[in-house]
Amino acid sequence: MAWHLDWAGVLTGQPWQWILSGLAATLYVTLLASLLATLxxxxxxxxxxxxxxxxxxxxxxxxxxxxxxxxxxxxxxxYFAAWSALPQRLRFYIGDMHPWSVLPGNVPWLAPEFLCACWGLALFCAAFLIEEVQAGLNSVPAGQKEAALSQGFSQGQMLRHVLLPQGLLNAWQPLVGQYLNLMKLSSLASGISFAELTYQVGHVESYNAHALEGFAVGTALYLLLGVAMGSLLMLSGPKRRGGRQRLVAAVDAATQPAVRGKGVRHDL
Known part of the structure; x- marks a missing residue:
């Protein structure tokens, strides 16, 4: 029996609108959860x-x-336990329809599914971000700490001007991987009925039985989103080329007040 793919059943009409809405929901929850996880x-x-x-x-x-x-x-x-523990008045208010809370793409952000997905993803991803940054800080040579202390740096100045720039430089690629992982793990939010991309693809499959076409389109959109997000993060992150010179300049600038405060003569 010949198998004819019907892409029009996925890329047109209501199914395509559902997929675009799911893609928008994935983008929104990824962005907000990433910011919250970083904080x-x-x-x-x-x-x-x-x-x-x-x-x-x-x-x-x-x-x-x-x-x-x-x-x-x-x-x-x-979604089921912690949400039920909230005051009833607050749950009813969030559960109501609020036109001002609907984001472009018909994605309501003031909804139990969106809020629980964002909060859960942020807490989960933050646990991994902590360890990645800590590993980057641990990779900074001990001589850097000793040099900063010998120049009169406080613990806060040393962390800000010496440890964090080098630690983030060392840990940036793993950090990008964690943010990408958060985006991909947002598909699990379909388990709490959050209408992200995976949920909407499943909705299309139940609507017209275009399972292969629907999940193929969903996979392609996840791939494009991951490549674009990874490229943007890598381009906006710290660069190794010239990073040492910028670090030395930052340390010199931060050191000058401490040196002048000690009355050290610069003409020696």
Whole structure:
């Protein structure tokens, strides 16, 4: 029996509108979850680098929990368990229709599915971002820390001007991989009925039985999105060529106030 592919059943009409809406939802949740994950990772890194055992223990527990439990289980927890624990008035307000909360592509952001998907993805990804940045910081040679301290740097100045620039340079490619992983893992949000790309492709399949065409288009869109996102992040990230010169210039600029404060003569 001949098998004739019918791309018009996917790339036209209502099915194509569903797929575009799912692609937009994937883009929105990826962007917002990435920003939130970055903020959470920075907060947790601050606690880890600060003196005191309480912050270290908190970060260690956070990383252990979110790295060692399945993301789908976490999403189901936020959507079914944690969501039910919120005040009823708040749940009813978020569950209502709000025209001002609909993003382009007919994607409502003030909805339980969107909020739980964004929050769950951010918490999960932040646990990996913390370890990637920490690995980058650990790769900075010990001589860099000693040189910064000998120049009168405080711990904060040393972290800002010496450790973080080199640590992020070393860890940038793994960090890009984690952000790409977040985008791909957003497909699991279909398990909580979030209408992202995978959910909408499945909707098309149930609508007209164009399973092969629908999932082929969905795969191609994920591929294009991943390539574009990865290329953009790599281009906007720190560059190794010339990175050492920029780092030396930043250290020199930050060192001058500390040197003048010690009364060191520059003409020696």
């Amino acid at each position: 959470i990772a920075l907060l947790m890194l601050g606690l880890r680098l600060a003196p005191g055992r309480a912050g270290h223990a908190l970060v260690a527990a956070y990383v252990a929990v979110f790295r060692n439990t399945p993301l789908l289980v976490q999403l189901l927890f936020w």
